[in-house]
Amino acid sequence: MAALKLQGTRLLLGITGSIAAYKAVGLLRTLMSHGADVSVVMTDSATRFMTPLTFEVLSNHPVATDTFSGHQDMPHLSLPESADVILLAPCTANTIAAYALGLADNLLSTLLLTTQCPVIIAPAMDGDMWEQTQIKQHVQTLRARGVIVLEPEIGELASGKVGRGRLPSEEAIVEAVVEKVHASKELVGRRILISAGPTREPIDAVRFISNGSSGKMGYALARAAQLRGAEVILVSGPTSLEPPFGVECVSIQTAEDMYHALRSRFSTVDVLIMTAAVGDFRPQHCREEKFKKRDWKGEPIQLEQTTDILAALSAQRTHQLLIGFAAETDDLLENGREKLHKKSLDMVVVNQVGGSESAFDNDTNEVILLTRNGSVTPLPRMSKHMVAARILDELQNFPMPSSVLPSPSLSKR
Numbered sequence: 150m151a152a153l154k155l156q157g158t159r160l161l162l163g164i165t166g167s168i169a170a171y172k173a174v175g176l177l178r179t180l181m182s183h184g185a186d187v188s189v190v191m192t193d194s195a196t197r198f199m200t201p202l203t204f205e206v207l208s209n210h211p212v213a214t215d216t217f218s219g220h221q222d223m224p225h226l227s228l229p230e231s232a233d234v235i236l237l238a239p240c241t242a243n244t245i246a247a248y249a250l251g252l253a254d255n256l257l258s259t260l261l262l263t264t265q266c267p268v269i270i271a272p273a274m275d276g277d278m279w280e281q282t283q284i285k286q287h288v289q290t291l292r293a294r295g296v297i298v299l300e301p302e303i304g305e306l307a308s309g310k311v312g313r314g315r316l317p318s319e320e321a322i323v324e325a326v327v328e329k330v331h332a333s334k335e336l337v338g339r340r341i342l343i344s345a346g347p348t349r350e351p352i353d354a355v356r357f358i359s360n361g362s363s364g365k366m367g368y369a370l371a372r373a374a375q376l377r378g379a380e381v382i383l384v385s386g387p388t389s390l391e392p393p394f395g396v397e398c399v400s401i402q403t404a405e406d407m408y409h410a411l412r413s414r415f416s417t418v419d420v421l422i423m424t425a426a427v428g429d430f431r432p433q434h435c436r437e438e439k440f441k442k443r444d445w446k447g448e449p450i451q452l453e454q455t456t457d458i459l460a461a462l463s464a465q466r467t468h469q470l471l472i473g474f475a476a477e478t479d480d481l482l483e484n485g486r487e488k489l490h491k492k493s494l495d496m497v498v499v500n501q502v503g504g505s506e507s508a509f510d511n512d513t514n515e516v517i518l519l520t521r522n523g524s525v526t527p528l529p530r531m532s533k534h535m536v537a538a539r540i541l542d543e544l545q546n547f548p549m550p551s552s553v554l555p556s557p558s559l560s561k562r
């Protein structure tokens with residue numbers, strides 16, 4: 150298997166109370182060696198076999214064990230939201246039963262009830278347990294719901310007997326994860342241009358006008374689109390974020406820089422998503438040196454308007470789908486609709502800025518998706534990664550011109 154097949158993938162590894170819990174150490178290291186970022190959740194019983202510290206040190210993340218631990222707000226909601234795949238390895242008969250029945254008796258079973266991301270189960274138990282009718286029925290129920298339940302291996306079990314119940318091999322588990330991560334490739338063959346972050350409009354050599362955008366929404370979208378197989382170009386204002394793996398990144402400072410970077414690529418892409426908080430105004434004059442305060446006589450800074458990039462590119466569109474964001478403090482729906490029509494967009498993602506619930510510099514967002522077809526979809530507050538996934542799901546409802554459809558050889562694997 151080629152290295153780094155899981156680069157950029159976030160995994161949640163759930164470890165339950167089986168003697169095979171020690172094998173999760175090797176598994177964690179192998180998943181990480183393929184580039185995955187792995188967070189670990191352990192059940193109480195798992196901590197009887199292995200100490201959370203082991204996984205904490207190896208994964209570089211705190212290990213969650215308790216719904217009420219308080220190290221994270223509502224971990225049963227936040228942990229799965231930032232995962233691309235949840236892997237339960239080793240998974241006991243008890244956790245399989247709890248998951249099938251929808252029980253929420255510990256952090257792991259509770260978060261399984263809240264997640265919509267793919268789940269892979271690598272069972273480990275005694276052979277007689279695996280053969281029990283109840284367990285077979287639970288496995289059947291889970292498989293019918295789309296959960297991947299791997300077959301345990303035949304071999305010597307902890308009891309000394311030989312039977313089917315051993316944790317599947319590390320290779321089989323990693324293979325299943327890689328397959329799942331690369332399965333949703335509905336954007337293969339698409340080129341997507343995404344803008345992110347703030348712009349800086351210089352006043353002098355050291356001062357500038359900017360805003361509080363962190364870039365998190367645009368980076369989450371870039372990563373999600375790349376994971377779905379798209380070729381992604383991210384044009385970003387100054388942020389403190391790591392460029393997402395596999396994404397071509399272009400750094401800019403001003404609104405004008407951003408316009409040039411986007412315009413020169415626009416004709417080659419299928420979709421433009423403008424998450425950037427582009428500065429609407431810039432100082433008419435920028436001093437090359439630092440302006441000394443002793444020289445200031447009370448004169449105001451004269452501003453002029455920057456290019457409305459989205460409106461300008463909308464006027465130049467040939468086939469591209471256009472998605473804009475509307476940053477609003479009030480009248481969200483009305484203002485969002487106005488931007489949708491005024492800039493001739495296919496979709497507008499309306500979000501609230503300002504105040505304690507501001508979309509700016511927040512890990513979560515509460516948005517309303519408005520489409521040109523008239524659909525209005527308010528989404529509850531969720532992580533920006535989840536918002537990104539919902540936007541890309543919605544994008545797929547738009548027919549793309551045949552000239553940009555992926556060639557059959559590149560379509561879904």
Ligand code: CTP
Nearest residue numbers: 423424425427429456457458459473474475476
């Ligand atoms: N946008 C843009 N160029 C600008 C300003 C905004 O391309 N100079 C884009 C944003 O990236 C966003 C959409 O237009 O996708 C709406 O931006 P927003 O700041 O909500 O609204 P504005 O169009 O700037 O209008 P207003 O400031 O009046 O709300």
